[in-house]
Amino acid sequence: MSKQAPPFLKAAGRMLNAGQTRTVLLTGNIHDLFYQKKEDEEDYVSLLPFLLHHWDLPNFMLLVYELNGPIRFLHPSHREAMKKAWVGWRNGLNNEQMAIQRMLHKGAVDDEKAIAESFERHLQEAIGNPTLALEMLRQMCLCSRSRQGSKPSMKANLLILIEGADLILPEAPIAQMGDMDRRRVTICQDWFSDQDFLRSGDAVILLAESRSQIHHRIAKLPYLLESEIPSPDEAIRKHFISWFNRHLSQGEELKLWSSQSQLATLTAGLSLQALLQLLKGAIHGREKLQPVDVVAKVESFIQNQLGDSVVEFKKPEHRLKDVVGFTKLKCFLKQELIPRFKMGGKASLPGAAVCGPIGSGKTFIFEAVATEMDMVVLVLKNLRSQWFGQTDVIFERLRRVLEALSKVLIFVDEADTQFGAIGPNAHETERRLTGKIQAMMSDPRLRGRVFWLLITARIHQLSPDLRRPGRVGDLIIPVLDPENEDRQAFLEWVIQPVLGRKLKPDELEHLLREIGDLSAAAMASLRSELKARQLLRKAEALEMDAILEVVHDHLPAAIATTRHYQTLQALVHCSRRSLLRDPEVTETERTNWETEIRELEASGIR
Secondary structure: OOOOOOHHHHHHHHHHHOOOOOEEEEEEOOOOEEEEEEOOEEEEEEHHHHHHHHOOOOOEEEEEEOOOOOEEEOOHHHHHHHHHHHHHHHHOOOHHHHHHHHHHOHHHHHHHHHHHHHHHHHHHHOOOOHHHHHHHHHHHHHHHHOEEOOEEOOOOEEEEEEOOHHHHOEOOOHHHOOHHHHHHHHHHHHHHHOHHHHHOOOEEEEEOOOHHHEOHHHHOOOOEEEEEEOOOOHHHHHHHHHHHHHOOOOOOOOOEOOOHHHHHHHOOOOOHHHHHHHHHHHHHHOOOEOHHHHHHHHHHHHHHHHOOOOEEEOOOOOOHHHOOOOHHHHHHHHHHHHHHHHOOHHHOOOEEEEEOOOOOOHHHHHHHHHHHHOOEEEEEOOOOOOOOOHHHHHHHHHHHHHHHOOOEEEEEEOHHHHOOOOOOOOOHHHHHHHHHHHHHHOOOOOOOOEEEEEEOOOHHHOOOOOOOEOEEOOOEEEOOOOOHHHHHHHHHHHHHHHHOOOOOHHHHHHHHHHHOOOOHHHHHHHHHHHHHHHHHHOOOOOOHHHHHHHHHHOOOOOOHHHHHHHHHHHHHHOOOHHHOOOOOOOHHHHHHHHHHHHHHHHOOOO
């Protein structure tokens, strides 16, 4: 691992050195550990000490403000230099004038003492008073730019680090903010936009997990530039594991099922803090760390980061061999979809959309695909938050998690309700969220690593931008009701467990006429009913007459027209001729489908 400054630190330094801005916002993985080497000592420390170590330079005077602490200087000499400059600035006198006043008027010395005492007092009063603290820091910047005679008040530039900027300047509607909250926003807006400050050598570094957590009047300032701290990659995790192992106490031993490199690979998605917890737990337990323990930690960490209501890990147990019927579709999934998902780089698919009428078996089939993929499967449940500004924060956390994972399949059921519209009538938050998801789907950096599987019965309600090629529009798969041999396979799956034998040809024909055009879900419901009848009668098997009685009594749900409409939409949006019932479909037939869709819509079907 390189001992140089990490990229996010270099990016912040370039912005300041180039004079592009005097205010930088550090976002992302701000609560993690960072590698620091001092002479012959190496350690992993939190972000603030890490920044102070790297930015402790001769031409900078470092100040730190934390919400529950005072304004503090890194070096006592800096505090004294600031106090001296402050007294001179407040007194409005240069050094020569001050010497004359000392000789002529004793009161001038008293004034100096009072100013010095007030400086110290303000530093203490800033504890728990962020409004006073921000104003004090702003005044210090004014002081550092002032001159005493022909010389500047201070030789060094101020570098101010403000921790917890999202708590000091929280995002909220102005009408809901208190007077002090508004005052802090006004102070920072004036401070960061001051042209004299922008031309100075002073700088302010704000720390917050997300730009979206900062009040929009500050976050949207063109003078505020951002440098994002990414989640640790595999090389960083490997270095951390090696460092941890080297610094174990005597008698302690890190026992792994395999190598440190494989542990680093399997811990993709973990922060170094979470990785440290995992390793310490393994040391304390004195047992060999197993892959199942690592996977459980990764899942727990990601769910804690995003929230149980946002994502869950999909762990289906059935595979494609357990899916009844769908012969042609299963062949396509095995021979094209799964291999394309497992590829890396430009040859891989960014994702796929799965459509078809309700009850056709879409979710069950593609849960089996998820099992076959042998990769992390995240189920996206709800990215929207009821709290102001939190939807953007949730998305940014999701993006950092996805960028950290080596390969992940995003499984989105009922996708038409997860992603909103982007039209003029859509809410601003909904438009922004959908736009960010679309951009992430086509991000070349994630190609071959992040795969999207969108499942919906209403493919037409997905944003056209989501359905375009380069996103899930590369492959739109229709899942249609079983026909011919597949329908017979379904019927045998329904009947044989309760009949206790194979169906005879005439029985099969009779039952096919009786059941009509049942969907896969309706078939499963009928199977459940027959099993219940068998249990109620306490019989080893049901007679054909009893089975026919149940079948005859079974009425399909009154959703046939809606399902037909959804089937037509699936046919129209399908991106592969080979996946249609008739691969030789003509453009005239496709036009007829669209005409029928418009007729159904005119009658109120959506």
